[in-house]
Amino acid sequence: MTRDIRHCAIACFLVLVSSAVAQVSEDQQDSAAREIKAGTILLQQGDYREAEAHFERAQALQGKATAKTSAGIGLAELQMGHLEAARQTFTVELQLVTNNRARAQAHYMIGLAWLREAGDNTVDKDKLQAAEKSFREAIRFDPLYDVAYLNLGYALLRQNKQEDSNAAFRDFINAAAENPASGRDLPLRPKTRAAQFTLVDEAGHPLSSESLRGRFVMFDFWATWCPPCIRALPAMRQLSQLFPENQFLLIGVNEDVDQDAWRRFSRAQEMTWTQVSDQNSNLYHAFGLTPGSELSLPRYVLVDGDGFVRQVYRGTDQLGLVVGQVVRTVRSELHDTARH
DSSP: OOHHHHHHHHHHHHTSOOOOOOSOOHHHHHHHHHHHHHHHHHHHHTOHHHHHHHHHHHHHHHTSOOHHHHHHHHHHHHHTTOHHHHHHHHHHHHHHOOSHHHHHHHHHHHHHHHHHHHOSSOOOHHHHHHHHHHHHHHHHHOTTOHHHHHHHHHHHHTTTOHHHHHHHHHHHHHHHHHOGGGOTTOSOOOOEEOOOOEEEBTTSOEEETTTTTTSEEEEEEEOTTOHHHHHHHHHHHHHHTTSOTTTEEEEEEEOOSOHHHHHHHHHHTTOOSEEEEOGGGHHHHHTTOSSSSOOOSOEEEEEOTTSEEEEEEOTTSOHHHHHHHHHHHHHHHHHHHHHO
């Protein structure tokens, strides 16, 4: 499982519904709460085996399974690769939760377990179909559950259902833009002046900071050796088509040393939106994306039409948050411009 899936799975768990504990003594309730808190911290730290033990102790103190202990145990099992056990535990959770958001999350976790079991490099039709069904159930209970659309897109893509996959990734972008979780402090405000640059795109056309003025630009810093970067490409493809190019431009900024590898990959993946090679990572460092000479990918930088950076996103940020904030900011600015 790639790091972005792990991060998202844990983030989903952290917003799961808090279920009432069983009718036990106050001391037992307090002890169970401490075990759940310890288990949650250990999940975030990646100590899944010990986290599971804490949730199991909380469950014993409560005298029965609860939605929260089941979710914690299930996530620990999922992260340790105990996929059948994880599905069974999340199925138990489904019988315990009391709201649609929690039901959606349990179905989503079951879908993740099926998707993982299908394997990254194999096509297991039955498992992929089971994943697809679970993600669709998650969406049925929570139509704005953006990451469920995202993983539905992957499940469909691996079944060679290209049109349905494209639709799922478009739905991911729309759901992310409507998701209240991405709506804080929007639209994004200008921060610092963007770096000045001159580049040539893959087709040989010149690009410069001046030539891009008047429209929003999102720079996607990526490399062929970066799994989260590659995983984001289907969503980036749909994002590149969301607005007219005179309003918004997505630029893929490749950080591979081997330019032939970059060109072969971008052609094979039909990356038809604007692509540039960042020689010696000059643009990456001009934006000051990480201190020193090391690269950390992916990075996404949103620049407005006046040449100001609105936001810089790290690879650990959830893709739904990135896409949702970018789309809502661009739409808001375009709407204001149209009104005036």
